[in-house]
Amino acid sequence: MKTYKQPSTVGRFGEFGGMYVSETLMPLLLNLDKSYKKIQKDKKFKKELDDLFKNYVGRPSSLHYAKNLSKYINGPKVYFKRDELNHTGAHKINNCLGQILLAKKMGKTRIIAETGAGQHGVATATVCALFGLPCYIYMGSKDIERQKPNVFRMKLLGATIIPVESGSKSLKDAMNEALRDWIKNVRDTFYIIGSTAGPHPYPKMVRDFQSVIGKEAREQILKVEKKLPDYLIACVGGGSNAMGLFYPFLNDKKVKIIGVEAAGRGAKTEETAATMTSGTPGILHGSYSYVLQDNDGQIKEAHSISAGLDYPGVGPEHSYLKDIKRVKYFGITDKEALEAFQTCSKLEGIIPALEPSHALAYLMKAFKNKHKNKVVILNLCGRGDKDLFTAAKAIGFDADE
């Protein structure tokens, strides 16, 4: 395999990606791309970000050998890359710090973001508080309902939450509204996109900021196992935590890589978010990638118990990695994820978010009594605090006061 070098200068991962936005946004994106290229070479920027990673986020996140879970699966040795221990409880903060430093450099004075599960919203609100910038978070009203703890967190952090009532009232629609806000306020506003989705340069930029996960994991596993892992597993909604873990391993042919999507009530049903299992290539939010759509190209509404995976699109790089067969993608249902959520809590004393619970469910299902002597790294990209009410309701536990 040739050295992996994606995307192209115009933001293409193979045929995927690109910039499909109105002319109001084009000059901005080109400018953003230019500024991003510039700061990549800026040593001061890197130093500033590294310092924040270390002292504000608590990086590097640990690589935990999940002994009990490994024993339970009776298969490979499972390591958790514990990005759920980060400040704000998920991997999202890595990217937000990178982007807000860039926003500052570009002289932007107002920050907007979309959020599904609220993790990206919380992370954005957090960095805005840290840097003293006004913060506006677009969030679907359905997600506001199911992620109340995060809504309160964002408010405490000083952010303004703008409920989105259009469409399916979840992540997709929040992103539409954030893009509209950006079109309206192009001059002073920086849009911090939380996933490896959207128009170029976002998929690349978010991946780069998140790849600290994979870089650390690589060093850590080489130290403890004296070899590279046999498998990487991560959940994929838009795909930022997965790209963060996968990217530094893409050239290591022997490392098998698995992305786990949310199949909702089943990948073959209408209530799914398994974009790469059930979708076809199309254009959503400025990028060409796999999407859930009908025969006329109308985007379908996604469904998942996990608000962070409830998205009918996926990053263009994942679409590319699927097509070149470098990464394999599988779907896990709400029910399977919910079971894994409980199993992991009991066995490891770690309550995972519903998003990585999908990755855990796949691991427990596909690796059971198999792949002994192999080493797996699973990205535990978020903690489950935010999901307690959703999970309690689904399990049938009365969590109200």
Place this chain on the structure above:
Amino acid sequence: MQMNNLDSLPKKKILSLFMTCGFPTLNNSKKIFNEMLSHKPDIIEFGLPFSDPMADGPIIQEANKLALRSKLSTQQSLDLIKYLSKSKNNTSFVIMCYLNTVRKFGLNKFIKNIKSIVDGIIIVDLPFEEEGAIKKSLSKNNIHLIKLISPMTDKKRSQKLLKNSKGFIYYISATGITGSNKLDYKEINKNVKSIKKMSSVPVLVGFGIKSKKDVIDISKKTNADGVIIGSALIQKYFDIKMDFNKYLKSLKKFIQEVKI
């Protein structure tokens, strides 16, 4: 080759009316377009409804939603346009849509359906960097790909964009989404002047034009060759609480007013 109506637009005070296909229902949509056509506007823009109209404001979003509620297909929209073209006369027909609609329908099939019927097409989310093959196929069939210029487009970029432009230039008057507020005539005039130095095709101002006064002001205070009115036409439907017959009447009155 068949004539393209956009090549013989009047010199001044061009009026372009935008309406979403299939809004509020396919049947009533026909009546709306017939009403619009009876006023012989210079251009009618047919919006193809899309589930995620990223660059449109709440009014056109709502129109898209209503049109899609009855599962309107792309084929039905194109058939509607074809049906209306019988009474087209000198009015230019322009389609305004998002790229995914064309892509999923198939570019060649799409062109086959609109050839000799439609004079121009605006693909909102297709920047000129990505237009290559599409522009070529369209131009082979004498359909003009209409360019949008925003206040954010700088001179260097405008020059590239406007090279060989045909039909008209859609100048986005506010840095905003369709149907937004304020109009800054000074800025519009400055930018339109600069566009006109680079291109000889008419420049129409769109986004945020709501009333007869706006139309007159654009004509008097700026160098623009005409206006595009969209959201304001649809807004009336919601203003009169969706009574369709009343809507048709108010639409008639409004179009008469804005024809200056």
